[in-house]
Amino acid sequence: GAVVSQHPSWVICKSGTSVKIECRSLDFQATTMFWYRQFPKQSLMLMATSNEGSKATYEQGVEKDKFLINHASLTLSTLTVTSAHPEDSSFYICSARGEGRGKGSYNEQFFGPGTRLTVL
Amino acid sequence: GQQLNQSPQSMFIQEGEDVSMNCTSSSIFNTWLWYKQDPGEGPVLLIALYKAGELTSNGRLTAQFGITRKDSFLNISASIPSDVGIYFCAGHNNDMRFGAGTRLTVKP
Numbered sequence: 001g002a003v004v005s006q007h008p009s010w011v012i013c014k015s016g017t018s019v020k021i022e023c024r025s026l027d028f029q030a031t032t033m034f035w036y037r038q039f040p041k042q043s044l045m046l047m048a049t050s051n052e053g054s055k056a057t058y059e060q061g062v063e064k065d066k067f068l069i070n071h072a073s074l075t076l077s078t079l080t081v082t083s084a085h086p087e088d089s090s091f092y093i094c095s096a097r098g099e100g101r102g103k104g105s106y107n108e109q110f111f112g113p114g115t116r117l118t119v120l
Numbered sequence: 121g122q123q124l125n126q127s128p129q130s131m132f133i134q135e136g137e138d139v140s141m142n143c144t145s146s147s148i149f150n151t152w153l154w155y156k157q158d159p160g161e162g163p164v165l166l167i168a169l170y171k172a173g174e175l176t177s178n179g180r181l182t183a184q185f186g187i188t189r190k191d192s193f194l195n196i197s198a199s200i201p202s203d204v205g206i207y208f209c210a211g212h213n214n215d216m217r218f219g220a221g222t223r224l225t226v227k228p
Binding site: 004091093095 | 151161170216223
């Protein structure tokens, strides 16, 4: 199956600093990538949809100025958590949509391994 | 928004037992999917269902896409210890929405 990587796999930072997380599709091109956040023992919550070459679409309640998304190429999307605070500590997971992979109207999403962010 | 209600929240079973979990929604989905997530990792696709009424198997796993397109179930037969993990249902239209998860514990 298709492979999606994330870097770093974990990061610890001080409150007030910014953290960048990378999501790469390794063997396919993805015009659309998605960013999810998962708190302990909870489900994955969609934060934003990242579109190559255009602005990301954010879910209601997600601050676009705090969670900056850049999708500069067909294989890379980045999420920058700006001025991180302890409440931003979470597991961040990206997925990449493989065009033409799937059936019907569904193009399969391939998930990365996640990035654990801890803000002290 | 599109809410998915997944049950049960958790299950504790003996090795060899069968497992059943389900998801319901107030919204119609075009695709239903079931994922398994191990601690500290991303979700891994188990089964994808593309049309109402579809029944699909993957080894010991069987899932069905409800006729109303608002529900789906996942069955695991003859559970083994490595089935331990969190199982998520997901409904997909333009994007993917996840259920709250079912945490499965299998006792040897």
